[in-house]
Amino acid sequence: MLLNLYDRSFLHTKTQEGSSTYDSNPSTIWQHLRKQNWTFDRDPFNVNQIGHPYQGATMYGIARSAGLNFWESLIYSNLGSFTWEMAGETSRPSINDLITTGNSGSLLGEALFRMSQLVLQEDAPRPDAWHEAGAALLSPPTGFNRWAFGEWFKPIFPSHDPALFWRTRLGASVSGNGRQAAVLDFQMSYGLPGKPGYTYRRPFDYFDFQIGGLSEAQNPISYVLLRGLLVGRDYHVGENYRGIWGIYGGYDYLSPTNFRVSTTALSLGTTGQYWMAPAIALQGTVLGGFGFGAAGKTPVDLGMRDYHYGATPQVLLALRMLFANRAALELIGRGYYVSGTGSDDAEGYEQIARINTGFTVRVFRRHGIGLQFVESLRYAHYGSLPRSKQADGTISLVYTFLGDSHLGAVEWRDLGSR
DSSP states (O other): OHHHHHHHHHOOOBOTTSSBTTOOOHHHHHHHHHHOOOBOOOOOHHIIIIIHHHHHHHHHHHHHTTTOOHHHHHHHHHHHHHHIIIIIOSSOOBHHHHHIIIIIHHHHHHHHHHHHHHHHHTTOSSOOHHHHHHHHHHOHHHHHHHHHSGGGGOSOOOOOOOOEEEEEEEEEEEETTSOEEEEEEEEEEESOTTOTTOOOOSTTSSEEEEEEEESOTTOSEEEEEEEEEEEEEEEEETTTEEEEEEEEEEEEEEOOSSOEEEEEEEEEEEEEEEEEETTEEEEEEEEEEEEEEEEEOOOGGGOSOSSEEEEEEEEEEEEEEEETTTEEEEEEEEEEEEOSTTSSOTTEEEEEEEEEEEEEEEEETTEEEEEEEEEEEEEEEETTSOOEEEEEEEEEEEEEEEBTTBTOOOOOSOGGGO
8 A cells, every 4th residue: 555655746747548557546456356457567677586585575575574474475475466466456457467566576585585684684583773774675564563562573483594695796897898897796696405404394494595786877786586485305325415306486587688587496406515526515406497487688579578477487596615615616407498388479489598607715704705707698480580599698706705604515524524
């Protein structure tokens, strides 16, 4: 209701019929409920694929920080999204908004909630103002509930002490066309396999979250990548391998300079760590799944929207080789096939691949330097139009600030076997 009041007061967006988008009333609500005339809207890519997931994460966080569990908060976020589609706007309700707001938003909201609880946990049982502010910055609904309701929502979520890896990187990048930009990114792996006594009984007891940005006004957020174990269990093979497997939920948003892709998906796969030698560990994730995605840029004459929706099979292979807590070599490959199935543009499809290679050296304590190369490839075809091929390569040199676990190897071996 507050968002609708703000939008109708300060935004003057019109529907295709010429009426105000946010002047909803009982008549428009009843019309939506009665007709259920769903569509795929034409909002900008970043609004639908970043703005709506964050809106959903806010609704999810309201429920999660009030004590509801993951699945209850997921229902809350989806009901909130449905309520907005029916009552928040006068335009036709959007299928794509329902998917990204309720579901992508829940995955993003859980990751933000878990990270906010880690900040509070650092200064438990009564976090000071700085830790409260840090938690609120990560998850504003959590901060609001803790401030507004006093002791009612003060208990800190029990993390069960997961194995963590996190890093922040700042540097400069150069793309293949000579474009230069400052880059900033953050990554956290939460609940890495192998820590003795840690279990995976709750959704997102393992997740990997990455966000990166560029110093470009047109494209400030270049990627948000999230995968989390929803249902699964841990396993081991011999003395040197520990892993988890199960069903993962994923939300990906990739926006290199020339084209874009975003998906919400369920995948089956595994994450694990293998000690190849006494001081060399290999961490990896393999996933294959199916979701709903958007990709573009599509030709203008296909419609006003400059991207394409469809059912999306996708795969992921992520490998990190760690050398004695001194250096890390990374290789990550992602593939997406954004079909025309289930969309309003059945004659088109997009194939997107992204390959990321990087090398990081820890120089002193938690400080390091890194070199990264990212290659993004796009192949698209729409009806009788010519096939389109694009490539976007970027190389970056970055300063790296590491977490307490440095490069993130998990140790479970006894001293005699190292």
